[in-house]
Amino acid sequence: MHGEIITIGNELVSGRTQDLNSWYTAGRLTASGLRVIRVTSVGDDEKRTDDALKRALGSSRFVIVTGGLGSTADDMTCEIAANALGRPLCINDQMLEKIEQYARIRKITMTASLKKMALMPEGARMINPKGATCGFSLVTGGVNFYFLPGVPDQTRYLIDTFVLPDILGRYETLPVMRQRIIKLYGLDEPRIAEMFRSLEEEAGDVVLGFYPHFPENHITISLRGRDEPTISKTLDRVETAISERVGAYVFAHDGREMEEVVGERLLQNEKTLSVAESCTGGLIGNRLTEVSGSSQYFQGGVISYSNRAKMDLLRVSAKTIDTHGAVSPETACEMAMGVRACMDSDLGLAVTGIAGPDGGSRDKPVGTVHIALSSEKGTFTEKYRFWGRRKQVKLNSAMMALDWVRRYLNGDPFIPGI
């Protein structure tokens, strides 16, 4: 059961306003098992709107149109819809009554432009005729059209209270649609593509989707059908097949962020964490504290951007820095041990590296990053080489460091993934 969304307004095609209506509507329709095949935005422009409506008439079962329903000169949706859908414009009595009532209450004189708002294509039914927010619907050529005002709050209200129930009510045979999101870190796009190919047989009717979300990769597995338990079992099977292939790289089986997963594991294990950040400059702390309640397990950290901070606050020895440099496994380990000691936390996590674009050398090129994790079991360190611009090196370093904590608490072996 597929349909489309048309949003109308100069502010949309000029980039002045983000089109939140189509985004919200598409999400709600998809979550209800309906398929959106296209979203079209046009300006307050007769030709383009007419074109969009006619095209929708030929390819969709339901069409949601927002915008252009006001009383000003550029609100022409009713007129254009009447022409495009071959229905003459006429006064809708229900709507006229509503407008007259509105004018009476506010002691406004009925003007031509107010009366114009009661003009609708013949056969239109008012949506939400009792509320202050209304639109209209129209069935023509077997297609259900819903015309809504462009104000986001009003659109959302009418979508949820009227449009969605109306569409779903019309198609009793609509199958169930379920989707799961699997988030991976450390596996690159070509290897995910290969994994997808190897899954083909097991996946069957399950639709696999791939969404890079730097530095993460997200996979969706979706299935529609008539029987909820069957769908659920099939999705379980595919999810297991994915885990068997790339389980070590999966950090979330739902929409959660890495910092939420790490926080949850720390809480479950009753462990506290502190961080010593050099090249990430505070990014790891920032991410950990995006989670409400993180003060239960996050003690804080030291942004040891200067060598002095590494020595004074983290007790990294001057000799280590002199001999091995600030970007070295030795310094990373001492930073991790130092922050664990000074913050009195169970785990100490440290990152030191060269984010670039300057500061690289032949031996230590830009993107060289050392991560270390100190715990009661000892201190581990590993060297990575990340690619990209400064921001990307920082993002990857922080993500990998957080992933270390996740893996450590899961009891997984460390795999240098990138």
Next chain:
Amino acid sequence: MHGEIITIGNELVSGRTQDLNSWYTAGRLTASGLRVIRVTSVGDDEKRTDDALKRALGSSRFVIVTGGLGSTADDMTCEIAANALGRPLCINDQMLEKIEQYARIRKITMTASLKKMALMPEGARMINPKGATCGFSLVTGGVNFYFLPGVPDQTRYLIDTFVLPDILGRYETLPVMRQRIIKLYGLDEPRIAEMFRSLEEEAGDVVLGFYPHFPENHITISLRGRDEPTISKTLDRVETAISERVGAYVFAHDGREMEEVVGERLLQNEKTLSVAESCTGGLIGNRLTEVSGSSQYFQGGVISYSNRAKMDLLRVSAKTIDTHGAVSPETACEMAMGVRACMDSDLGLAVTGIAGPDGGSRDKPVGTVHIALSSEKGTFTEKYRFWGRRKQVKLNSAMMALDWVRRYLNGDPFIPGI
């Protein structure tokens, strides 16, 4: 001169992701005096994409297409474009070389899916052939097509550096168009709208644009004409008029970020900075270190999430915390002084507050934030109340704290802006 935008991806029509690409692109095109007649989003769907491309061929002079350029099976834009535009697919040598080089450097074996990325419609020219981010362009039937990757950062980069100059360069009869961006922080939308109204007379033909970019607000002033010096003089006049009205809130007269402006001021003034972050959790440090070369002026910081860290590392007295609480002007001041002392920096910046959603009280509601700045001139502090969710409170706190440093170094008085 009109054109359209086509964005491709299941995540767009399913409402999983907001279509920031079309919004940004539409805004940039409009600001350059070009007209966008339509924005179409389709899924990774051959039929709908083909349909959208063919329709664009018949109605636009330029078409910008984003998405579907990766190496996975659902990235079919090249193939569909080749069919829709009647150009056979062939290996683009420039692109193949690029991919081989990429594989060589990263020691990856060339796979079929990597090689597939070099297939392009005949006659396609690579966009940005020297950089890591690329797309391709194609002229057919008098229409300029630009195919770009769907990753927002990459799209923006290619739009600004290649697509926009290319379109503008193709139409010689197009008059000169100049645009400036003015970034403000601390002034809300209604007050900016008022300022716009008061500017009407002075602005004349200058087009004013307003783009909220939480927590910043960006204003564009644009003018087209035939004579560069006249345009420049007129824009100067409007820029001055804006500065006269709201100059204290303007932190950048160009595209720069707050952290770049702050870094430049610190360098100019030969001052160093360190930070003590409680509720921002590392965000300020992270932003400061986004700038290459920031180690010249940024010493580092302490993420004092726990009271213990405040006392042990920053030497905040237990009595202060007991008497006034961790979220208080007194604690903020001692944090700023403490970090300045332990990092031996010229300036010490501190933030302590309640980011929410929990932890608020009647006296100290969620969003209560104290900022303090310590320098040779003494230690100043101010209380703010920020609104919104946890992330927004953090963003506003970090932004305001950085703005304090900017204002301090400018010799501006502190204005509690929000």
